[in-house]
Amino acid sequence: xxxxxxxxxxxxxxxxxxxxxxxxxxxxxxxxxxxxxxxxxxxxxxxxxxxxxxxxxxxxxxxxxxxxxxxxxxxxxxxxxxxxxxxxxxxxxxxxxxxxxxxxxxxxxxxxxxxxxxxxxxxxxxxxxxxxxxxxxxxxxxxxxxxxxxxxxxxxxxxxxxxxxxxxxxxxxxxxxxxxxxxxxxxxxxxxxxxxxxxxxxxxxxxxxxxxxxxxxxxxxxxxxxxxxxxxxxxxxxxxxxxxxxxxxxxxxxxxxxxxxxxxxxxxxxxxxxxxxxxxxxxxxxxxxxxxxxxxxxxxxxxxxxxxxxxxxxxxxxxxxxxxxxxxxxxxxxxxxxxxxxxxx
Numbered sequence: 001x002x003x004x005x006x007x008x009x010x011x012x013x014x015x016x017x018x019x020x021x022x023x024x025x026x027x028x029x030x031x032x033x034x035x036x037x038x039x040x041x042x043x044x045x046x047x048x049x050x051x052x053x054x055x056x057x058x059x060x061x062x063x064x065x066x067x068x069x070x071x072x073x074x075x076x077x078x079x080x081x082x083x084x085x086x087x088x089x090x091x092x093x094x095x096x097x098x099x100x101x102x103x104x105x106x107x108x109x110x111x112x113x114x115x116x117x118x119x120x121x122x123x124x125x126x127x128x129x130x131x132x133x134x135x136x137x138x139x140x141x142x143x144x145x146x147x148x149x150x151x152x153x154x155x156x157x158x159x160x161x162x163x164x165x166x167x168x169x170x171x172x173x174x175x176x177x178x179x180x181x182x183x184x185x186x187x188x189x190x191x192x193x194x195x196x197x198x199x200x201x202x203x204x205x206x207x208x209x210x211x212x213x214x215x216x217x218x219x220x221x222x223x224x225x226x227x228x229x230x231x232x233x234x235x236x237x238x239x240x241x242x243x244x245x246x247x248x249x250x251x252x253x254x255x256x257x258x259x260x261x262x263x264x265x266x267x268x269x270x271x272x273x274x275x276x277x278x279x280x281x282x283x284x285x286x287x288x289x290x291x292x293x294x295x296x297x298x299x300x301x302x303x304x305x306x307x308x309x310x311x312x313x314x315x316x317x318x319x320x321x322x323x324x325x326x327x328x329x330x331x332x333x334x335x336x337x338x339x340x341x342x343x344x345x
Contacts, residue, residue: 017124017127018146019124019146020120020121020123020127024040024116027113027116027241028040039098039114040114041117042098043095043113043114043117043121044120044124046118046121047094047117047118047119047121048121048124048125050093050094050118050121051122051125054086057086058082061085064077071211075208076204079203079207084196084199084203088156088199090122091118091122092192095115095118095157095160098118099164108165108244109165109245111168112161112240112241115159115164116157116158118161119156120150120153120157122153123153123154124150127145127146127150148227151234152234155234155238156199158240159194159233159236159240160191162241162244163187163191164187166187167187198233205222205229272312272314272315
């Protein structure tokens with residue numbers, strides 16, 4: 001218990017998870033008909049938990065990653081088989097598991113959102129591990145990772161989910177109508193190959209930078225290449241989201257009102273979850289200080305802050321429930337009134 005409390009400082013924990021929650025909300029807000037909240041949060045937490053099985057997934061690649069005597073090739077194999085492939089495999093498995101039992105007429109955007117949730121859950125846990133391991137530079141590290149690494153992991157999840165949706169929907173999402181089977185096969189291939197290739201290309205320059213002994217121009221080129229690949233991957237994910245979203249825009253006033261209500265609910269859910277997480281982190285930190293620090297003044301200060309944050313989170317969740325109940329009744333009434341209106345002649 002003390003080790004758990006030691007590894008989760010309040011500010012660092014919040015800084016690690018908050019960017020992932022923010023980007024998750026941004027992706028959900030683009031969905032015209034957001035899917036079940038339980039599945040989205042399941043994808044988020046399973047994405048975070050998938051890090052625990054990376055060792056098992058890396059095992060088959062261990063014998064392949066053998067130094068061939070060429071440093072560049074060695075780093076390329078390491079970035080591809082030791083880093084990119086295992087991480088993207090576990091995320092894709094989460095996406096497939098969450099979206100396996102779909103509703104009859106499920107929105108393809110649901111799979112995209114599940115992909116984003118899995119990638120951002122993975123990024124949140126990885127972010128927390130990095131910040132805890134580097135407490136001396138955690139502020140700069142948190143800022144850098146929140147701008148690039150966290151959205152990059154989310155983008156890779158979006159790309160996997162988008163190609164899975166395209167493969168399942170076929171020509172309905174703009175695939176080549178005269179080569180339907182080829183389009184479906186290539187989309188299934190890109191579900192895993194696309195994220196792995198982008199991830200490996202992003203990590204390869206960073207691994208070379210860690211070797212040291214490079215002059216300033218070379219370091220600048222490598223760093224710029226990694227940044228370019230990361231931001232282009234994010235831009236490509238945004239393009240896929242828009243491509244899929246264009247085929248499923250709401251067409252009625254009731255549909256638009258329902259969309260507005262769902263977005264408000266998701267905003268409150270994300271804010272409430274974030275406030276609740278911060279409150280729990282404050283309480284854990286206060287317990288840690290209480291057990292290991294003779295001066296318990298800090299604990300007495302953190303406990304009220306934690307309880308207040310938890311209460312705010314609960315209030316937001318209650319508000320979400322109220323919006324759902326009253327909004328559902330209002331939309332139902334509007335729908336019934338619209339359907340019962342007399343027609344012309």
